[in-house]
Amino acid sequence: MRFLLASLLAIAIALGLGGWTAKLAIDGGTNFDAVELGPWTASPLAGTRAADPYAKARLAKLAQLTLGGGEGIVFHAEEDDQGRRLLLQCSYRLEGGTPAARFFTLSAHSDAGRVDLPQAGRPGWLTSNSLLRKEDNSFEIAVGPEPRSGNWLATNLTGPYRLTFALYDTPASAITGAAGLTMPSIQREGCRDDG
Amino acid sequence: MMGRFILAILIGLVGAGLVHIAVVFMIPRVSDNSAWSRLSSLGEYFQVVRIAPLRDSSSSASEPPSETPRERFAFADPAFIVASCRFELGDGPVEITANGTIDNFWSASIYDSQGGNIYSINDRAAIDGIVNLVVGTPQQIEEVRATTLLEDSPALPVIVDVLRGYVTVRVLIDEESKRAAADSFLRSVTCLPIDIRPTAAASGVERDS
Numbered sequence: 001m002r003f004l005l006a007s008l009l010a011i012a013i014a015l016g017l018g019g020w021t022a023k024l025a026i027d028g029g030t031n032f033d034a035v036e037l038g039p040w041t042a043s044p045l046a047g048t049r050a051a052d053p054y055a056k057a058r059l060a061k062l063a064q065l066t067l068g069g070g071e072g073i074v075f076h077a078e079e080d081d082q083g084r085r086l087l088l089q090c091s092y093r094l095e096g097g098t099p100a101a102r103f104f105t106l107s108a109h110s111d112a113g114r115v116d117l118p119q120a121g122r123p124g125w126l127t128s129n130s131l132l133r134k135e136d137n138s139f140e141i142a143v144g145p146e147p148r149s150g151n152w153l154a155t156n157l158t159g160p161y162r163l164t165f166a167l168y169d170t171p172a173s174a175i176t177g178a179a180g181l182t183m184p185s186i187q188r189e190g191c192r193d194d195g
Numbered sequence: 196m197m198g199r200f201i202l203a204i205l206i207g208l209v210g211a212g213l214v215h216i217a218v219v220f221m222i223p224r225v226s227d228n229s230a231w232s233r234l235s236s237l238g239e240y241f242q243v244v245r246i247a248p249l250r251d252s253s254s255s256a257s258e259p260p261s262e263t264p265r266e267r268f269a270f271a272d273p274a275f276i277v278a279s280c281r282f283e284l285g286d287g288p289v290e291i292t293a294n295g296t297i298d299n300f301w302s303a304s305i306y307d308s309q310g311g312n313i314y315s316i317n318d319r320a321a322i323d324g325i326v327n328l329v330v331g332t333p334q335q336i337e338e339v340r341a342t343t344l345l346e347d348s349p350a351l352p353v354i355v356d357v358l359r360g361y362v363t364v365r366v367l368i369d370e371e372s373k374r375a376a377a378d379s380f381l382r383s384v385t386c387l388p389i390d391i392r393p394t395a396a397a398s399g400v401e402r403d404s
Contacts, residue, residue, distance in 0.1 A: 065310075
C-alpha cells in the first residue's frame with residue numbers, strides 16, 4: 001500500500017511538474033537567441049531549423065508563418081521604455097529611426113497573436129510607405145485610442161498587447177547582436193481609464 | 196516511511212525532467228494547430244489557399260471577416276495578403292508561378308513540414324521580379340537543369356532536402372487602392388508538379404551518344 005502511494009506520488013510529480021514546466025517554457029517563450037534593441041525584441045532564429053526546441057514547439061502550437069531571411073525580420077515590444085506593459089487603453093509615442101530596410105509595417109497583436117483591429121475607418125496598421133517623416137528622416141508615430149494627426153496607429157478596447165514592428169528586405173535579418181542598430185523609443189503619454 | 200516518500204519525490208523530479216523534455220520534443224510532431232496541420236485541413240497538396248491574420252473577435256462587428264478560423268494565422272502582418280500551398284516531391288519537382296509582375300513588394304518562403312524556413316526570396320532578388328520557383332531535391336533539380344526548361348526562363352531552381360513542405364507568397368498592400376491588383380495577382384499563383392520524365396529520358400540519350 002505504501003509502495004503504491006509512493007509510486008503514485010512519483011508519477012504525479014513527474015507528469016504534473018514535467019507537463020506544467022514544459023507548457024510554461026513553451027508559452028512564455030525562451031528567447032535564447034533574442035536580439036534586444038531597447039524595448040524591442042527579435043528572434044532571428046525563430047522559424048528556422050536552427051531554432052531551439054522550445055521555439056519549435058511554440059511555432060507548432062501557434063500556427064505562425066515566420067518571415068524568412070530574404071523577406072524580413074519582426075520585432076515585438078511588450079513594454080514601453082520604462083518597462084511598463086503596453087496597454088490598449090494607453091497612448092504611446094514612438095520616436096526615432098529603424099535599421100536600413102526597404103519598408104516596415106507596424107501593427108498591434110494580442111499575446112496569442114491576434115491582430116488588434118480598431119473600429120472601422122481607423123488605421124489598424126501602418127506601412128512606412130505612407131509615413132510622414134521629419135527632415136532628418138526620423139519619424140514619430142502615435143499609438144493609442146485617441147485620434148491624432150500625423151502618423152497614428154489606432155488601438156481599441158483595453159488590456160495588454162504587443163506592438164509588432166516588421167522590417168522587410170533588410171540586412172538586419174542577419175543580425176546576431178544589437179551592434180549599431182536602433183529602433184524607435186516607446187514613451188507612454190497617458191491612459192484613458194487610468195485608475 | 197519518510198525515506199520512501201523522499202525517494203518517491205526524487206524519482207518524481209527526475210521523471211518530471213524527462214516528461215518536460217518529451218513534451219517539448221513531441222509537440223511539433225503531434226500539434227494539430229501547426230501551420231502544416233492547418234494548411235492540410237484547408238486544401239490538398241498543390242492547392243493554393245489563402246491565409247489571413249488571426250483577428251480579434253471583437254472587431255468582427257465592424258468588419259465581418261470572410262474567412263474561416265482555420266485560415267487565420269497568428270502574428271500575421273495585416274498589411275499583407277498571403278497565398279500558400281503544400282507540395283510533395285515524390286512525383287517530381289514543383290513549380291510555383293504567378294502571372295506577370297506587380298509593383299507591390301512581394302516575397303516568397305519555402306518551409307519544411309515542421310515550419311522551418313528553408314528558403315526565402317523577394318521581388319528584387321527574383322529575376323525580373325517574376326514569381327517563378329522550381330523546387331526539387333538535388334537530383335530533381337539536376338534533371339531539370341539537364342532539360343531546356345530553365346533556359347531563357349526566369350525560373351529560379353531551389354534545392355531542398357525535404358520531400359514535402361509548403362510555400363507562401365506574400366504581397367504588400369500599402370494602399371487600399373492596390374488591394375484589387377494584389378488580390379488578382381495572388382489568385383494567379385499556381386503550384387504544380389512538373390513532369391520532367393520525357394525530357395529527362397532525352398537527356399539520357401544524349402549522354403549515351
